[in-house]
Amino acid sequence: xxxxxxxxxxxxxxxxxxxxxxxxxxxxxxxxxxxxxxxxxxxxxxxxxxxxxxxxxxxxxxxxxxxxxxxxxxxxxxxxxxxxxxxxxxxxxxxxxxxxxxxxxxxxxxxxxxxxxxxxxxxxxxxxxxxxxxxxxxxxxxxxxxxxxxxxxxxxxxxxxxxxxxxxxxxxxxxxxxxxxxxxxxxxxxxxxxxxxxxxxxxxxxxxxxxxxxxxxxxxxxxxxxxxxxxxxxxxxxxxxxxxxxxxxxxxxxxxxxxxxxxxxxxxxxxxxxxxxxxxxxxxxxxxxxxxxxxxxxxxxxxxxxxxxxxxxxxxxxxxxxxxxxxxxxxxxxxxxxxxxxxxxxxxxxxxxxxxxxxxxxxxxxxxxxxxxx
Amino acid sequence: xxxxxxxxxxxxxxxxxxxxxxxxxxxxxxxxxxxxxxxxxxxxxxxxxxxxxxxxxxxxxxxxxxxxxxxxxxxxxxxxxxxxxxxxxxxxxxxxxxxxxxxxxxxxxxxxxxxxxxxxxxxxxxxxxxxxxxxxxxxxxxxxxxxxxxxxxxxxxxxxxxxxxxxxxxxxxxxxxxxxxxxxxxxxxxxxxxxxxxxxxxxxxxxxxxxxxxxxxxxxxxxxxxxxxxxxxxxxxxxxxxxxxxxxxxxxxxxxxxxxxxxxxxxxxxxxxxxxxxxxxxxxxxxxxxxxxxxxxxxxxxxxxxxxxxxxxxxxxxxxxxxxxxxxxxxxxxxxxxxxxxxxxxxxxxxxxxxxxxxxxxxxxxxxxxxxxx
Numbered sequence: 116x117x118x119x120x121x122x123x124x125x126x127x128x129x130x131x132x133x134x135x136x137x138x139x140x141x142x143x144x145x146x147x148x149x150x151x152x153x154x155x156x157x158x159x160x161x162x163x164x165x166x167x168x169x170x171x172x173x174x175x176x177x178x179x180x181x182x183x184x185x186x187x188x189x190x191x192x193x194x195x196x197x198x199x200x201x202x203x204x205x206x207x208x209x210x211x212x213x214x215x216x217x218x219x220x221x222x223x224x225x226x227x228x229x230x231x232x233x234x235x236x237x238x239x240x241x242x243x244x245x246x247x248x249x250x251x252x253x254x255x256x257x258x259x260x261x262x263x264x265x266x267x268x269x270x271x272x273x274x275x276x277x278x279x280x281x282x283x284x285x286x287x288x289x290x291x292x293x294x295x296x297x298x299x300x301x302x303x304x305x306x307x308x309x310x311x312x313x314x315x316x317x318x319x320x321x322x323x324x325x326x327x328x329x330x331x332x333x334x335x336x337x338x339x340x341x342x343x344x345x346x347x348x349x350x351x352x353x354x355x356x357x358x359x360x361x362x363x364x365x366x367x368x369x370x371x372x373x374x375x376x377x378x379x380x381x382x383x384x385x386x387x388x389x390x391x392x393x394x395x396x397x398x399x400x401x402x403x404x405x406x407x408x409x410x411x412x413x414x415x416x417x418x419x420x421x422x423x424x425x426x427x428x429x430x431x432x433x434x435x436x437x438x439x440x441x442x443x444x445x446x447x448x449x450x451x452x453x454x455x456x457x458x459x460x461x462x463x464x465x466x467x468x469x470x471x472x473x474x475x476x477x478x479x480x481x482x483x484x485x486x487x488x489x
Numbered sequence: 490x491x492x493x494x495x496x497x498x499x500x501x502x503x504x505x506x507x508x509x510x511x512x513x514x515x516x517x518x519x520x521x522x523x524x525x526x527x528x529x530x531x532x533x534x535x536x537x538x539x540x541x542x543x544x545x546x547x548x549x550x551x552x553x554x555x556x557x558x559x560x561x562x563x564x565x566x567x568x569x570x571x572x573x574x575x576x577x578x579x580x581x582x583x584x585x586x587x588x589x590x591x592x593x594x595x596x597x598x599x600x601x602x603x604x605x606x607x608x609x610x611x612x613x614x615x616x617x618x619x620x621x622x623x624x625x626x627x628x629x630x631x632x633x634x635x636x637x638x639x640x641x642x643x644x645x646x647x648x649x650x651x652x653x654x655x656x657x658x659x660x661x662x663x664x665x666x667x668x669x670x671x672x673x674x675x676x677x678x679x680x681x682x683x684x685x686x687x688x689x690x691x692x693x694x695x696x697x698x699x700x701x702x703x704x705x706x707x708x709x710x711x712x713x714x715x716x717x718x719x720x721x722x723x724x725x726x727x728x729x730x731x732x733x734x735x736x737x738x739x740x741x742x743x744x745x746x747x748x749x750x751x752x753x754x755x756x757x758x759x760x761x762x763x764x765x766x767x768x769x770x771x772x773x774x775x776x777x778x779x780x781x782x783x784x785x786x787x788x789x790x791x792x793x794x795x796x797x798x799x800x801x802x803x804x805x806x807x808x809x810x811x812x813x814x815x816x817x818x819x820x821x822x823x824x825x826x827x828x829x830x831x832x833x834x835x836x837x838x839x840x841x842x843x844x845x846x847x848x849x850x851x852x853x854x855x856x857x858x859x860x861x862x863x
Contacts, residue, residue, distance in 0.1 A: 222569045241746055370756060371746030372615055373768040382744060385759060392760040394747040 122172045122189045123147035124215040125179075126278075127312040129170045129317045130163070133329035139211025147214060178318040182292035184219040197362075198335045204336075206357045209329060220311030224282060224411035227350040228406045229259030229338035230399060232275075233331075233355050234345040235377050242345030242377055245369055246271035247278070249342065252396030254281020254423055257406055261286060261337050263330060264299050265313070268344045271307055280355050281338025284337065285309040288322030290314060290332040295322050302441055329357040340365030340403045342393060346380035354382055360389055365402045374394075400425060405463045424469070425454060431460040432469050435480055440473035496546045497521035498562045498589040499553075503544045503691045506705035513585025517576055521588060552692040557594040567597050571736075578710075580731045583703060583848035587689035592709075594666040594685030598656060602780045603712035603774060606649075606706075607729050607835045608642025608719040609751050613650065616719030616751055620645035621652070621744055625714065626770030628655020630799065631780055635660060635711050637704060638673050638686070642718045642726075647680055655671065657684040662696030662704040664688055669696050705729040714739030714777045716767060720754035727754055734763055739776045741767040741810030774799055779837055798843070805834040806843050811855055814847035831836070 120125065124147045125187045132138050141150045155163035167257050179186055189212065191197040201212040229252050232246055250260045253485040254276035262269040264285035277285035285306050289295050291314045294303035303312055314325060315333065331351060335341050335358035343366075346352035359366040368381035368390035384390035393399050405425055424432065435441055443457040450457065461478050464470040500519045503804065506512050515524045529554035553560055561568050563586065575586040604622055604627050620642045625632045628650035636643040638659040650657035659680050663669050665688045668677035675687055690700060705725060709715050711733035717740075720726035733740040742755035742764035758764035767773050780801050788813065798806065808823040809815055817831040824831065835852050838844040845855040 151579070242750065245747060369747060370752070370759070370766070372746055373743060378744070378768070382766055385744070386768070386772070387765040392744070392766070392776065393755055394752070394756045394760070433604060 117152055117341040118148050118172065120147055120325075121186070121188050121215075122176075123151040123185055123319065125175050125459050126167070126170050126172045127214040128217075128315055129172075129175055131316065131320065131323070131326070132163070133315055133326055134207070134332060136208070139181055141478045142214060143212070146440040158420060159250070175317045178204070178290075178292070181216065182219060182290075182318050182439070184217045184291050185316060187216045187218055188214075190344070193218070193488055195223060195226050195337050197227055197338065198333065198375075200326055200362050201332060202362045204332070204359050206332065207328070209332060210448050213329075213333065216315055217291045218312055218313050220307040221309050222348070223284070223311055223313075224259060225335045225482060226259050226261065226284065227339050228257075228404055229261055229282075229284075229357075230403060231334045231338045231341040231355070231454075232268065232272035232344060232409070233334060233341065233352050233432035234271075234343055235347060235350055235352065236267040237266035237344045237347075237377070238292040239371075239375060239377055240392055241371060242268055242369075244482050245371075246344045248273040248383055249344070249399065250275025250283070251279045251281070251395055253399060254283065256400070257281075258403070259284060259326040259338065261334055263287065263334055263351075264294055264296075264306075266296060266298065268346075270299060270302060272344075273302060273331050276310070277305055280309070285310070285312045286330050286333045286337070287312055287314050290316055290318040290320040291444065292318040293321075306324055306422040313448065327351060332358045334408075335359040335364055336362055336441075338364070340367060340399070342367040342369065342399060343381050343384060343390065344369045345371060345377035348377045348379045350380050353384075356380075356390065357383055366390040368392055369400060375391075401459070426457060428460050428469070429456055432464055435470060435478060440475055440479045442477045491526055492522050492546065492812045493553045494521055494563050495589075497525040499549050499560055499691065500525055500541070500544050501588040502591075502689055503549055503673065503694075505690060505694065505697070505700070506537070506542055507587070507689060507700055508583035508585050508706060510579070510582070510584045513588075516588060519584070524743060524790075531534075538596060552666070553591065556664075556692050556851045557693060558591045558665050561590045561592055562588075567592070569600050569711050571598060571712065572707065573603055575612070575706060575710050577708070578707065578732070578735045580728070580735050581702070583706060585702075587707065590811060591665045591688050591691065592685050593687075594846055595680040597658070599684055599843050600633050600635065600658065600711045601713055602631075602778055603635055603656075603658075604777060605635040605708045605712045605715040605729070605733075606642065606646035606718060606789060607708060607715065607726050607728060608717055609637055609721060609724055609726065610639050610641040610643075611721075611751070612641035612645065613745075613749060613751055614644055615745060615749075616743075617645040619745075621649040623718070623743070623770050623773065624649025624657070625653045625655070628657065628715075629653040630774070631655075632659055632777070633712065634656075635682075636667055637661065638680075639671075640670060640672065642720075644673060644676060646718075647676060647757055650684070651679050659684070660684045660704050660711070661686055661688050661709045662690070662700040664690055664692040664694040666692040666802050669697075693711045702728055706732045709733040709738055710736055712738070714741060716741040716775070717755050717758060717764065718743045719745060719749075719751035721750045722757070723754045724754050724797065727758075729763065730754075730758055740764040741773060741776060743767055754794070775833070777856060801830060802834050802838055802843070805831055806838055808850060809844060811854055814849055814851040814853045816851045820852075 122438045148211045154167045168473040257283040260276035262272040341359040371378035447454040528541045624646040633656040634650035637648040715733040743760045745752035820831045821828040847853045
């Protein structure tokens, strides 16, 4: 019996062969149902066929329902658009968009304006405070904070977002019904209230080492940028950073004392020009897309009110009076912002359609008043 | 009576009009004696003429002798070659090679392989330890450490060099007979034993604010690279950094906790791509010229033994056997270094003439065995 696409994707996830180049390429090219059917029909000598035959999609559906999760597949309204960039990305031996995604918690918002914050489990007080404050600042302006629920930096990032009632998503390596590590169960519970715990492994699955690596690619793909706060030389954060670079996401790193081992990976990434040094939330904000400014393909609605813009953009926009054409220096005086900040804000506002350049080289309000942003 | 060039330069220095674009351009174009003569002959209404007529070169010579200093001018054997790059450099309102240089202490060695280390007076324990260790590491391999004798980072840099009996030079803003600040007199005394205190103002002169800025250009020009260890946003170190960039020196900065104001300038320089992040002496070493590898114009002797090369270069050179042509991967295996490190070492060794590229794309020992390095 041929499975429907959704069930086939569920079954493929249960194989646990995450980010495997050959399998994911096959699925993208031939479709999940055909690939699953072909897998089942392989001979007894095939390990994958034996594993596939042991998978019971009905059982997975029951477990999904039991833990209050839902299963998303590409094309679903709630499917995170950023994951589609994984189709062609490759780091190490891994590649590919996940076959599907289990989500527990609130409906996923558009995550492309969000930010991933990752780092060492064995973080210092310094690093945890930095992650906490960064996450709080960015979540407070409406950005979703994505991390991996690990101890240390990941936990601090989730907590920072929660501390301002912001949105946060935990991408975990095992099933969404058993967030890992167990010591973070209470944190996971808090995240589930307004945010979400997500995984490409079905409920009930234990995290494996390949699953941790595969999970890193999801964290890097979901948002517009990734910040590494603290990480020693050997650290999963380097893998996440490699994914962010590969995916063309903004890779950022927070420096720290050179005397701390946890500064090594951030410093390495900065020194080699892979990551941009960020020292405060403002730096991160300047590097990420303005909220709502997402690529065309990811726009799902329009008519965003002015007050959903970042404060700096909003201030500059509101300082322009109807009918006038005005320069950055005047706007700097009106807003109290630096001229360079005004110029940068005007550039962004221009791209978003909130302002347009006038005939005399200044800026004015556009004729049409509702810009095309999601 | 027309002064000779040396005395005219001495008198010009005593004017205290340091780094002044117009005057220094005149001196480079028309020669110090003519410029001095013309200055004296200006009318009574000229402030500069009045100042010039009050200067007594014989008196300056006596004071120079009294404090055991000597006066260098361009072309002298001991004249630091790096200062000549100042002729065409300009930062802010300042430009120009100093008219001359007072030196107290031991004869100046070739400083082009040296390193300048500068930073905040109000440095943290972290910053001072970093400066101390960096200076000690670099001085221990024979690099001269140049700084400004200020409290904080400067003092730590000098002390680091002294702690390994290394060479250090203090460029001060006032006369070399009265190193500023007074609290660092004992440190200046230690520096004078094997190193030197230098200034472009005559003995007896007090440092002025323009003199501090002018001094920064000397610190940046003397060596091959400048490291900013700690500096708040408003700091003389930014001026030194601007000079280093303008002069094409390697500009480096040590990161620190983002929670410290003293990290602001290093982080700014790194983020904006002006400075390279350095986290240990090894990073600095890789960015500076190998010791002895100075541009042609600065070579004063030749036939440097292999063991004066930095360890990494030496190791790679010694791993190449006579008669063979070999690739970086093989050398990496033989030396235990990374392939990228081997490639970078081979590039440097090639430039120095220690190795040459073979017909098959590998590297081999050159026919002639003594490369042309000073």
